Amino acid sequence: MTIFCEQHPTEPAHxxxxxxxxxFCPDCVxxxxxxxxxxxxxxxxxxxxxxxAEWIGAANTIVPFWNRLPKFFTYPLHPIPLLFxxxxxxxxxxxxxxxxxxxxFILLLVGSVIKYSxxxxxxxxxxxxKPPSFTAGTVSESLxxxxxxxxxxxIGLIWTxxxxxxxxxxxxxxxxxxxxxxxxxxxxxxxxxxxSVFHAVNPNLFIxxxxxxxxxxxxxxxxxxxxxxxxxxxxxxxxxxxxxGFNVFLFAFLLIYYRILSYHLMGxxxxxxxxxxxxxxxxxxxxxxxxxxxxxxPDPEAGLLTQINFMSREGKLDEAIxxxxxxxxxxxxxxxxxxxxxxKLLKMKKMYPQMADHAVSYLHMLVRDKEKKKAxxxxxxxxxxxxxxxxxxxxxxxxxxxxxxxxxxxEAMAAYNRIIKLYPGDNLVPNAYFRIAQIYHDxxxxxxxxxxxxxxIIKKFPDHDIVQQAGNYLSTLPG
Ligand SMILES: [Zn+2]
Ligand SMILES: [Zn+2]
Numbered sequence: 001m002t003i004f005c006e007q008h009p010t011e012p013a014h015x016x017x018x019x020x021x022x023x024f025c026p027d028c029v030x031x032x033x034x035x036x037x038x039x040x041x042x043x044x045x046x047x048x049x050x051x052x053a054e055w056i057g058a059a060n061t062i063v064p065f066w067n068r069l070p071k072f073f074t075y076p077l078h079p080i081p082l083l084f085x086x087x088x089x090x091x092x093x094x095x096x097x098x099x100x101x102x103x104x105f106i107l108l109l110v111g112s113v114i115k116y117s118x119x120x121x122x123x124x125x126x127x128x129x130k131p132p133s134f135t136a137g138t139v140s141e142s143l144x145x146x147x148x149x150x151x152x153x154x155i156g157l158i159w160t161x162x163x164x165x166x167x168x169x170x171x172x173x174x175x176x177x178x179x180x181x182x183x184x185x186x187x188x189x190x191x192x193x194x195x196s197v198f199h200a201v202n203p204n205l206f207i208x209x210x211x212x213x214x215x216x217x218x219x220x221x222x223x224x225x226x227x228x229x230x231x232x233x234x235x236x237x238x239x240x241x242x243x244x245g246f247n248v249f250l251f252a253f254l255l256i257y258y259r260i261l262s263y264h265l266m267g268x269x270x271x272x273x274x275x276x277x278x279x280x281x282x283x284x285x286x287x288x289x290x291x292x293x294x295x296x297x298p299d300p301e302a303g304l305l306t307q308i309n310f311m312s313r314e315g316k317l318d319e320a321i322x323x324x325x326x327x328x329x330x331x332x333x334x335x336x337x338x339x340x341x342x343x344k345l346l347k348m349k350k351m352y353p354q355m356a357d358h359a360v361s362y363l364h365m366l367v368r369d370k371e372k373k374k375a376x377x378x379x380x381x382x383x384x385x386x387x388x389x390x391x392x393x394x395x396x397x398x399x400x401x402x403x404x405x406x407x408x409x410x411e412a413m414a415a416y417n418r419i420i421k422l423y424p425g426d427n428l429v430p431n432a433y434f435r436i437a438q439i440y441h442d443x444x445x446x447x448x449x450x451x452x453x454x455x456x457i458i459k460k461f462p463d464h465d466i467v468q469q470a471g472n473y474l475s476t477l478p479g
Contacts, residue, residue, distance in 0.1 A: 058127060093248065152197065312345065454471075
């Protein structure tokens with residue numbers, strides 16, 4: 001059952017807090033840099049308790065394997081495994097023509113297929129859905145996993161022989177079928193996870209793994225058995241219509257295709273149930289490899305915001321305000337959301353002088369981001385609590401324009417006048433006069449007053465850019 005984020009009921013949770021039991025999506029979890037000693041390492045924390053949170057595991061966020069069956073079938077057809085498969089088949093054909101070294105050649109090729117499928121399993125289990133590339137090393141490098149796998153088969157074979165010897169052929173055959181189809185997949189998964197044959201053949205481990213995964217495991221085995229039979233069935237059907245020499249090639253191709261597919265599937269099951277099985281998947285690697293999200297860069301202010309949001313929801317307003325003051329130089333906050341939250345908190349707590357003080361930098365960001373409505377609201381709110389409230393002329397000028405757009409003519413006029421009164425030497429003063437003239441004519445039907453102002457602009461600021469515009473406007477006015 002999927003666990004969802006406490007704040008986003010449709011987002012699967014990635015993290016859970018062992019202390020308060022809440023679960024969070026990547027947007028809600030608090031991200032902190034682990035510090036200089038582990039460069040680039042990020043710690044994920046519970047935004048409520050501010051202690052490290054635990055990863056819920058891949059199962060909660062990945063598609064269950066039975067819902068992505070077509071993808072398992074296309075995996076071996078990805079260019080890399082496809083090329084590998086065809087390459088091995090061609091070499092196999094060549095080897096079959098060299099009577100003397102045939103056996104060695106074939107063993108090497110089988111070994112490379114086993115090695116490649118192991119790396120498919122391992123990679124998939126780590127959350128990486130891109131097939132591994134192969135190099136000359138794939139064949140020549142350590143053949144240990146090959147021997148380990150053969151050892152597993154060998155152990156199964158010995159047991160079968162023993163059972164046949166003491167109880168007869170039927171129980172022995174039954175044992176082999178059970179071994180190959182039901183036990184071996186679990187053993188292989190343990191072998192890849194632990195790299196130890198000793199662990200892989202330990203019934204205490206593989207039986208436990210089977211029961212931990214439960215129904216999903218048996219579904220996987222059924223699928224593997226079905227697919228395992230497919231190459232033989234297919235070949236039987238095609239035998240009559242294809243040339244004999246091509247038989248070997250096709251059969252080998254189908255076997256390798258099946259092998260890559262099944263190891264990819266086993267790897268995926270291991271990933272999906274990594275928590276149940278106790279197989280460790282590194283979260284950062286999982287995220288990076290599966291391309292689930294962009295690399296996370298912890299932004300201290302974004303982290304703080306997450307924390308503040310949780311505190312606000314729980315009504316801890318004073319604590320939230322204190323935390324912001326302690327963690328930032330409040331007028332240098334660059335995260336607009338955090339700035340907004342701080343402004344709102346101060347407003348809710350009716351801390352008006354501090355609210356107006358913070359609004360200076362907040363309003364600056366609102367104007368920069370063209371947040372018209374919010375900028376107007378903040379400007380008017382601050383003026384209502386503090387008649388002396390002011391901001392840089394350029395900000396007031398922008399807000400005045402937006403106020404006018406939304407029909408707040410009186411407020412817009414007051415804002416333009418504010419620039420003229422408080423910043424008489426500013427370059428925007430003539431522009432403010434010009435806007436006032438426009439308002440007089442367009443809105444207040446006082447053309448005479450508009451003309452008076454326009455003439456004054458031309459006379460008083462002859463070198464300013466606005467003069468030409470003022471002249472043009474003046475010429476359109478009647479009378
Ligand atoms: Zn917690
Ligand atoms: Zn969330």
